[in-house]
Amino acid sequence: MIDLAIVWAFIIAFAVFVYIVMDGFDLGLGILFPLFPRKADRDVIMNSVAPVWDGNETWLVLGGGGLMAAFPLAYAVLMPALYTPVIAMLVGLIFRGVAFEFRWRTTQRERNRWDVAFFGGSLVAALAQGVALGAILQGVHVEGRQYAGGWWDWLTPFSVLTGISVLVGYALLGATWLVMKTEGALREKAYQLSWVLLFAMLGAIVAVSLATPFLSVQYTQRWFTWPNIILTAPVPLAVAAVTGLLLRSLANKYDYQPFFLTLALFLLSYAGLGISMYPYIVPQSITIWEAASPPNSQIFMLVGVAILIPLILAYTGWAYWVFRGKVRPGGGYH
Amino acid sequence: MFEGWDAVALARAQFAFTMSFHIIFPAFSIGLASYLAVLEALWLWTGREVFINLFHYWLKIFAVAFGMGVVSGIVMSYQFGTNWSAFSDKTGPVIGPLMAYEVLTAFFLEAGFLGVMLFGLNRVGPRLHFLATLMVAIGTLISAFWILSSNSWMQTPTGYAVNASGQFVAADWLKVVFNPSFPYRLVHMVLAAYLTTALVVGAVGAYHLLRDQHLAGPRVMFSMAMWMATFVAPIQILAGDQHGLNTLEHQPVKIMAMEGHYQSHKDGAPLILFGWPNQTAGRIDFAVEIPKLGSVILKHSPTAPMAGLDTVPRENWPPVPITFWSFRIMVGLGFLMMGLGLLSAWMRWRGQLYSSRFLHSFAMLMGPAGFIAVLAGWITTETGRQPFTVYGLLRTADSASPLAAPAVGSSLLAFVIVYFAVFTAGVIYLLRLMAAPPHPGEAGPPRDVPARAAGITPAAAAAAESAS
Numbered sequence: 001m002i003d004l005a006i007v008w009a010f011i012i013a014f015a016v017f018v019y020i021v022m023d024g025f026d027l028g029l030g031i032l033f034p035l036f037p038r039k040a041d042r043d044v045i046m047n048s049v050a051p052v053w054d055g056n057e058t059w060l061v062l063g064g065g066g067l068m069a070a071f072p073l074a075y076a077v078l079m080p081a082l083y084t085p086v087i088a089m090l091v092g093l094i095f096r097g098v099a100f101e102f103r104w105r106t107t108q109r110e111r112n113r114w115d116v117a118f119f120g121g122s123l124v125a126a127l128a129q130g131v132a133l134g135a136i137l138q139g140v141h142v143e144g145r146q147y148a149g150g151w152w153d154w155l156t157p158f159s160v161l162t163g164i165s166v167l168v169g170y171a172l173l174g175a176t177w178l179v180m181k182t183e184g185a186l187r188e189k190a191y192q193l194s195w196v197l198l199f200a201m202l203g204a205i206v207a208v209s210l211a212t213p214f215l216s217v218q219y220t221q222r223w224f225t226w227p228n229i230i231l232t233a234p235v236p237l238a239v240a241a242v243t244g245l246l247l248r249s250l251a252n253k254y255d256y257q258p259f260f261l262t263l264a265l266f267l268l269s270y271a272g273l274g275i276s277m278y279p280y281i282v283p284q285s286i287t288i289w290e291a292a293s294p295p296n297s298q299i300f301m302l303v304g305v306a307i308l309i310p311l312i313l314a315y316t317g318w319a320y321w322v323f324r325g326k327v328r329p330g331g332g333y334h
Numbered sequence: 335m336f337e338g339w340d341a342v343a344l345a346r347a348q349f350a351f352t353m354s355f356h357i358i359f360p361a362f363s364i365g366l367a368s369y370l371a372v373l374e375a376l377w378l379w380t381g382r383e384v385f386i387n388l389f390h391y392w393l394k395i396f397a398v399a400f401g402m403g404v405v406s407g408i409v410m411s412y413q414f415g416t417n418w419s420a421f422s423d424k425t426g427p428v429i430g431p432l433m434a435y436e437v438l439t440a441f442f443l444e445a446g447f448l449g450v451m452l453f454g455l456n457r458v459g460p461r462l463h464f465l466a467t468l469m470v471a472i473g474t475l476i477s478a479f480w481i482l483s484s485n486s487w488m489q490t491p492t493g494y495a496v497n498a499s500g501q502f503v504a505a506d507w508l509k510v511v512f513n514p515s516f517p518y519r520l521v522h523m524v525l526a527a528y529l530t531t532a533l534v535v536g537a538v539g540a541y542h543l544l545r546d547q548h549l550a551g552p553r554v555m556f557s558m559a560m561w562m563a564t565f566v567a568p569i570q571i572l573a574g575d576q577h578g579l580n581t582l583e584h585q586p587v588k589i590m591a592m593e594g595h596y597q598s599h600k601d602g603a604p605l606i607l608f609g610w611p612n613q614t615a616g617r618i619d620f621a622v623e624i625p626k627l628g629s630v631i632l633k634h635s636p637t638a639p640m641a642g643l644d645t646v647p648r649e650n651w652p653p654v655p656i657t658f659w660s661f662r663i664m665v666g667l668g669f670l671m672m673g674l675g676l677l678s679a680w681m682r683w684r685g686q687l688y689s690s691r692f693l694h695s696f697a698m699l700m701g702p703a704g705f706i707a708v709l710a711g712w713i714t715t716e717t718g719r720q721p722f723t724v725y726g727l728l729r730t731a732d733s734a735s736p737l738a739a740p741a742v743g744s745s746l747l748a749f750v751i752v753y754f755a756v757f758t759a760g761v762i763y764l765l766r767l768m769a770a771p772p773h774p775g776e777a778g779p780p781r782d783v784p785a786r787a788a789g790i791t792p793a794a795a796a797a798a799e800s801a802s
Contacts, residue, residue, distance in 0.1 A: 051449025054404055058445045061411050062437045068414060069434040072426020072501070079415025079422070080735040086416055087745045090409045091752050097405035098756055101398045104779070105763040145423055145499070151741040293427040294503045301431045308438040315446045322450055322457050 004299065005292040008070040009281065011305055015066055017270055019059035021263055025049075026056050028174020030096050030122020031167065032193065033115060041186050042115060048181040048327045050100055055316055057093065069301055071291035073145060074281040080147040081140040082132045082154055089128035095121030123167070130166025134159030137276070138215050142285040158211055165204035169266065172197035176259040183326050194250055194258055201262075202243060205269055209236075212276060216284060219276050235272050242268060336743030342734045344742040345417040348749060350716075352409050354709055355753050359403030361708045364478055364524065365531025366396050367471040369558075370451075374467050378460060383774065384550045391551065391772035392535075395764055397452055397779050402760045404445075409749070417742060421723050421733035428494055428502045428510055429484040436480035444473035452779045478524055486516035488724050489715070490584045502724065514584050518577040519715075525570045526711065529671060530704025532562035536674075537701025540694035542771040547688045551772035556697070557687060563675035571668050575631075581718075582632055585725060587646055588718030591657040593628055594618045595642040603628035603640035608662070611655040616643065618658075650721065657718045664710040667703045674700050 026049050036042055049056075068075040079086060099118035103111045135154035142148060175197055178190035213220040223232045242264045249257035279287045292298065336344065370392055377385035411433070414422045422430075450458060450466040458466070493509025494502045504510050539556030542549055582589045590596075594606045596616045605628040609621035626636040633640070643651055674696055681690045719725050723733045735742075 051453050054401075054448055055442065055445035057404065057408065058437065058441045061408060061441060062434070064411050064415070065430070065433045065437050068422055068426045069430025072423050072430055075415045075426060075430075076419035076423035079412065080419050080737055083416055083735075083737065083741055083745070086412055087748065090412060091748060093408055094405040094752060094756055097408075098401055098760060101401045101779075102759060102763060105398065105766065146419065146736045148736070151737060293430065294497060294501075296504055296507075297427040297431050300504070300507055301434050304435055304438050308442075312438070312442045312446065316442070319446055319449050322454055 004295055004302070005288040007302065008066075008292065008298055009278075009288045011302075012063065012066050012070060013270075013274060015059055016063045017267070019056070019063055020266060020270070022052075022056035022059060024170045024266065025173035025177040025259070026053050027096070027122045027126045028170040028172065029177065030118050030174075031126060031171045032174050032178075032190075033119040033122070035193065036186070036189070039111075044182055044186060044327050045178065046100065046103070046118075048177070051323045052316075052319060053097070053100060055319065057097070060093075066301075070293055070298055071281055071288065072293060074286055074291040076145070077140065077142055077147045077282050077286065078136065080151075081149060082135055083151050085128040085132040085135065085154060089125045089132070092121040092123070092125030092128060096125065097121070126167045126170045127163045130163035131155075131159045133166065133273075134162030137162070137212065137273070137283060139284045140282060142282065158215065161204075161207060161211060165201075165208050168197060168200045168204050169262075169269075172201050173259070173262055173266070176262050180255050180259045181327050183328070191250070191253065198246060198250065198262075201265070205239065205265075208269075209272070218284065222276055232275055235268060235275065239265065239268050336739045339739040339743055341737055341739040341742050342731055344739055344746055345734050345737075346730065348417060348742060348746040349413060351746065352406065352413060352749055352753070354712075355757060356403070356406040356410055357708060357712055358705050359399055359406060360474070360477070361527045361530050361705065362534065363396065363400050363403050364474040364527035365529075366392060366399065367467075367474045368528065369531055369535065370396060371464075371467050371471040372558075374464050378464055384554050387772050387774060387776040388551055388555055390776040390778045393452065393778050395767050398760060398764055398767070400444075400448065402757060406753075406757075416745070417735050417737070418723075418733050419735040421728065424500060424728060424733075425488075425502050425724060427497075428504050429487060431504075432480050432484040432487070432511065436477055436484075440473045440477035440480065443476065444470050447473070455778065475524065478527070479520060482520045482523055483511050483513070483516050486519050487511075487513045489513075489519075489719055490515040491724055491727060502727075515577075515580055518573070518580045521573050522570070522577045522711075525566055525573055526704065526708050528562065529566050529570055530708055532559045532566065533671065533674075533697075533700050533702075533704040535559040536563065536697045537699075538768045540697035541768070543688060544691065544694045544698070545771075549771055551776075553688050555772075556694075557682075560675070560678035560682065560687065560697070563671060564679045565675070567668065567672040567675045571672060574665075574668065579632070585719060586641065587643070587650065588652065588657070588715070589632065590641070590643050590646070591652045591654045591718050592661040592714060593632075594621070594654065594658045595628070595640060596644065596654070598642040598644055599629070599640045601639065602626040602635075602637045603632075603642075605631060609658075611658045613651070613654055652718050652720045657714055660710040660713040660717070664707050664714060667707040667710070670700065671703060671707075 029045050029049060033042065033045070036045060064075075067078075095117040099114040099121065103114040103118070106114070131154065134156070138156060138158050140147060140149055141153065172194065175190045175193040179187055179194060182190065213223060222228055242261055246258060246261040246265065249261055277283055279289070281288045281291050370389060373385050373389040373392065376382070377389060447466040447469040450463065451470050454466065455463045487510055490513050491502070492513045493504060493506035495505045497503050535555050536559030539552040539554075539559060542552035543556055547553075578589065578592075593603070594609060594611055595603060596611075596618065602625070604623035604625045606618055606621050606623045609618035609623070612619050629638040629640055630636050632638075643654070677693060677696065678687065681687050681693050687693070721730050722728060723730050
């Protein structure tokens, strides 16, 4: 018999990771926006993502909706626990989302205002996602089937650290995306930024990795005891290997590799988080089995997921293919 | 701030506020997506330039409205958890999968093809582009299917059981999805979306015809919109009547609130046209009523007995004044829409469709009527089912998150400020786009200003495509 709770834990984790893959660079572009003050550059940056941003954010809706459907108890506990970061993220996404259309519809002065909204919204959304991650990792206060903490419990030095880390990571994704999708001076600048941001991200990975074991004994045991270490040791080793490749690809000024290797770095960090958390969905309080929907709900959705996710990936891939290649100023895509 | 306020009341205000803003955009984009599909199909079929001009004209408007619908929709998908966590825990196993299916079958389809629809005509050629438009239009309808199914399940729950943790679980998915009020609600809402869009398109056409009645684009769009009003408004009134009879069967208390029937009537209930519902005293003050007509409409017999709210415990009463008035606003607007449809048919028959200033002024005034009717209808059905979130089974007061009032109040305040700032700007941009008439060689959304002049006719675009 397959363990549905594990299957669904992987599906939700997959949806959230695809969201990070797709919206991470998208938010990163917004975070980097003030560093590109020229209108022509900003138009190109916007154009590089305008056809796909909406699909990118749909994965966030799937993550939220899927969590409610597959693990309603976890959704019901985590959302009130993360109240402020979630609201801040939603407000941030509103500002950056409408900026895609609004900035084309107005005068120069107002466009600057929507450019600020694009930057501010992206910054707040990225920071809020990172803070929420930290708040989940450090655990929340649960009594019975409800969140029992206050509405500022999420704010700790650790959650601020994860917030800044995600911000830096997304900015790196944005910079390497621009290396891949643009040309000339714009690409050169993105390339310079990638170096700085890469070192910042490596610092963030080390800082979070060092801080996590101090959060709970469970995390320490998970990572540093025999025989777990056979499974956990490859993660930091792989991080080192990917970092080496990433440095090489930047030194060689490759187009595609920096972006995809940064994604690999994200995947490894993400796998590390999964190793720390499993089998809890609300760390130290609720396991995936305790939070799971009844089997008939999970099976009902599994049918849809099995058929539809491959289809979705196929037509999303097609949309990216249609808008492939470098973006040039003045005419959208060449 | 907000110390001593009622957290549940604030959470309800937040849901009502964010939902009212959100529902406006899907109501418009469902209809507009279908209209765009029709325009592009007509262009491909006839090759007439006016259709592709209109397509591009409304596409720009669609892009702005759709973007606002997306961002206000993301808020909704998280609000169940942030403000209504007890509800989410208890109903997640049943309505969670329905919403997950909405994401999988509808949101991804819309979002996946939206980019190609907005910017891809010169990249993929007219036929594939039409497919993208069609997918977006179908996506909006599938989305309506799932979200109305889950809303209807909350109104008329069937096919469920309750497990040991007190959660609702599905006993029969078909009965959950196709619950008794769902077919009626779906038809009523989709027709509402089509009518709303037709009224907007008609108003924009009328606005430009009032300035110059010879413009090709406005003539075509006005004519198409008035055909919709002529045929769909009467159908909508019939569909609404059927929906009402369905509600009488499954949620009779809601009908009592809509009709203002505080008292039971043993030998035939009146139809109360207007009056002032007095919730404390449990009666309608200053009622203007037609004897027996209420029973005739609802039971098809002038002497059929109708129970009133005096048969229902007070703690289960919905807020009658809101339900009573929002229902009348919706119905009144529905009949005005039918009036516009009939008048336009009369003018069309007399050959004055494009020259009647009275008709054009009337159509312009009716531009926002669809939105107001949708909001009023939604308020009727959602306040009429209070004080429950899952009808008769889960009370609203037991559905909220364990949050203190300051948290809920502050987020409400944030949403109010942000929504008014952002969506006011959005509506201004929409009105600006509508204020300019469509012209020959109309371009699509701005970043896709094509380097070559392809896309004016299907043949030229196809040729350009095969050459590239």
